[in-house]
Amino acid sequence: MQVLKFGGTSVGSSKAIEQVCQILKQHKPAGKYAIVVSAMGGVTDKLISCGQLAGAGKEDYKSVLQEIEQRHLTAIRELFPITAQSGQISQLKKKLNALENLCDGIFQVGELSARSLDKIMSYGELISCYIVAEKLKQEGLNATCKDSRELIVTDNTFGHAAVNFVGTNHNINAWQEASNADYTVFPGFVASSPDGETTTLGRGGSDYTAAIIAAAVNASVLDIWTDVSGMMTADPRMVSQAIPISHISYEEAMELSHFGAKVIYPPTIQPVMDKRIPVWIKNTFAPEDHGTLIQDSTERNFPVTGISGIQHIALLTLEGSGMVGIPGFSKRLFEALLRERINVILITQSSSEHSITVGIHESDMLRAKTTVDEEFAQEIHEKKIDPLIVEKDLCIVAVVGDKMKNHHGTSGKLFATLGRNGVNIRAIAQGSTEKNISTVINKSDVKKALNLIHEAFFEKPLKQVNLFIAGVGNVGSKLLEQLQQQQAYLQEELGLQIRVAGVANSKNMLFSEYGIKLSDWREQLPQGDASDMKQFIERIKSLNLRNSVFVDNTASGEVAKTYHEFLQHGISVVTCNKIACSSDYHYYKQLKELARSYNASFLFETNVGAGLPxxxxxxxxxxxxxxxxxxxxxxxxxxxxxxxxxxxxxxxxxxxxxxxxxxxxxxxxxxxxxxxxxxxxxxxxxxxxxxxxxxxxxxxxxxxxxxxxxxxxxxxxxxxxxxxxxxxxxxxxxxxxxxxxxxxxxxxxxxxxxxxxxxxxxxxxxxxxxxxxxxxxxxxxxxxxxxxxxxxxxxxxxxxxxxxxxxxxxxxx
CATH class of the missing domain: 3.30.360.10 (Dihydrodipicolinate Reductase; domain 2)
Incomplete structure (x- = not known):
């Protein structure tokens, strides 16, 4: 048996569902199929909104229910001929009426429980499962719909239930023996507790449903169909140069998914990895693309497979001299977090035992602060340890690869790359398997860091440099002309992609994160904002582009006084303006020292002799x-x-x-x-x-x-x-x-x-x-x-x- 899962965008419209049917019809000769589907894209969020509005006593939930109904009615009317619509619409209305009654009850009570929310959320998958199964029947396929709640058994942890694999595997095997359908469509994400209450497997749990079924039936392969062509070396929304990963090991996929790669839900890997079932991530809308094949480790010549990250992280640090040599502090810290069901994402501890630091989701930091300070109230009172230190506005960037263990210098290259560009590392964690090196940085630096790391490990032939040029008179305009003329040579011979991300003269300033077109900068500049050196500096900082260089072609004393602001942010300075280096000796020396301290260049060859060395x-x-x-x-x-x-x-x-x-x-x-x-x-x-x-x-x-x-x-x-x-x-x-x-x-x-x-x-x-x-x-x-x-x-x-x-x-x- 082969198991296929289709995500929310893959069943998000009538055209998408028709594409799913075409993909399944192409699989017809290969035997029986279990098909797991998500809710239509965005529907789960609307269902959650319904429950929350009803629980808050707001009648707005009724209009959201109408939006959900209209969306599914539109899909049915576009997918089926008029003569076949009445039965489908009747079944849809039946499900939506039950949903409305549930929300009405919550509205009357004025309270939304986790149990009720799970039941509300289940309707998205149940309805899409029904529609897809009916469409397959209309296409002439031997298809049926099977409720996953009849097969997958969990505990009573509503919202993120744990699977009872013994009971679940028994139920799935019994279904497999009894089923006569070639195509069985399952709603993903949903399950049931021992007493028959609806539970859910966590957001993204449809992947997990598919993996559970695949492992139980010993499937030949698990296909995860989504809206991207497999896993990428980095998030393409953050790193435009990201490329697809054709092959990846189970362990690497698990690490990347845990650290923010949204293509696959993290728990999905474990059931199929235990059975060594290959997982193929494919693009519903570009089925001819290779995608990503997850299987046992494959030979590669490069150490890093992918880069991922988790946003909205907070660091908790427990420290104090009273911790040194005294056992039990770590145990008590984690027990305190466990009581509040706070997930720990990252752990690092100093060898002196003077402190221990953990990373958690930012949304949990207030509860964490309260419970940990209560746990150690006596030690804090006695000054043995300090109150818990909480830092927010952070993120984790993780570098993942099976081959990092045997490849010397990977971590050094990572840290040097970030350091040269002024990205401060707040914490580091690396497992003994050396498959993952995680760094905690400021969230304002995440895009810059991901691009830097990707450039260092995946784009060796080409290094991107971003210029911000002040002064485009005689010298500045000639510089822009030379840059345009030499672009191809720099890329081909030196591996440099030099982009002009900002230009300014005395009247206007112009910025483009993706580079200003050098053939028409003269026409673009007058359309920019009014020139303001302070705003020019702030914009450069906020763009936070990698390998940034400030170029001063002016003779302005005001501009020369700003160099320190660039250097202390890791931005290199190149200048023909002599004022800074010939001003007060203290300032000249300060600039040189800042360049050394922040790994930035401060170059002024043209201060003397123009182009002469x-x-x-x-x-x-x-x-x-x-x-x-x-x-x-x-x-x-x-x-x-x-x-x-x-x-x-x-x-x-x-x-x-x-x-x-x-x-x-x-x-x-x-x-x-x-x-x-x-x-x-x-x-x-x-x-x-x-x-x-x-x-x-x-x-x-x-x-x-x-x-x-x-x-x-x-x-x-x-x-x-x-x-x-x-x-x-x-x-x-x-x-x-x-x-x-x-x-x-x-x-x-x-x-x-x-x-x-x-x-x-x-x-x-x-x-x-x-x-x-x-x-x-x-x-x-x-x-x-x-x-x-x-x-x-x-x-x-x-x-x-x-x-x-x-x-x-x-x-x-």
């Missing part, structure tokens, strides 16, 4: 044990451009104007010409070399007259350049007379730093530095005779964007 080269020297003796550099592409074009006969004013027109200077050229930008850059290099230095420790040898610097406006500044033309002409003539060239040079040596205009001779590496190029000379213990030189384009949106791009890839890898 200036900072990375310096860091590599220091990490390898080299010592920096001095740094000498031309660090301003705009100033280098100015002095390369300031030659005999040229007007200094016109050269500066040309630099501004080309976009090489800030809108106010004084920001560049004052040397402050170069001071920030040499300060950053000095700090990265290990110096504890502030901006006011740097000597700035100004070449601009005070009248130029202090001019009220940019226009006034240019007028002052004309006024002081002789001053600039003298600077140039002095250099030419000496056979030298003017360069704005930054220098750091043995704890001291300075910036200023210098005349460099032809034999100096700076002499032939053309255009807007930068150059840095590192004199170190290893490069003492001949300095290490980094040279190249040090300004421009393209090269700066490429430097940011490189930092993003570094943070991801």
């Amino acid at each position: 200036v900072i990375n080269t310096l860091n590599d020297l220091i990490r390898s044990g080299d010592r920096i003796h001095s740094i000498e550099a031309v660090l301003s592409g705009s100033l280098n451009f100015v002095f390369n074009h300031f030659v005999n006969g040229a007007s200094f004013r016109n050269v500066v104007q040309a630099a501004q027109d080309e976009g090489y200077t800030e809108p106010d050229p004084r920001i560049d010409l004052s040397g402050v930008d170069v001071m920030r850059k040499i300060l950053i290099l000095a700090r990265e070399s290990g110096a504890k230095m502030e901006m006011n420790d740097i000597t700035n040898n100004l070449f601009l007259p005070d009248e130029c610097l202090n001019a009220p406006s940019v226009a006034d500044f240019y007028e002052q350049l004309d006024v002081h033309a002789p001053h600039f002409g003298q600077l140039l003539s002095n250099a030419v007379a000496a056979g030298k060239r003017l360069k704005f040079v930054a220098r750091y040596e043995e704890g001291k730093a300075s910036v200023g205009l210098q005349c460099v001779s032809p034999d100096h590496p700076f002499y032939n530095l053309e255009g807007k190029d930068n150059i840095v000379l590192y004199t170190t213990s290893r490069y003492r005779e001949q300095p290490l030189i980094v040279k190249g384009a040090g300004a421009g949106a393209d090269v700066t964007a490429s430097g940011i791009f490189a930092d993003i890839i570094r943070s991801a890898r």
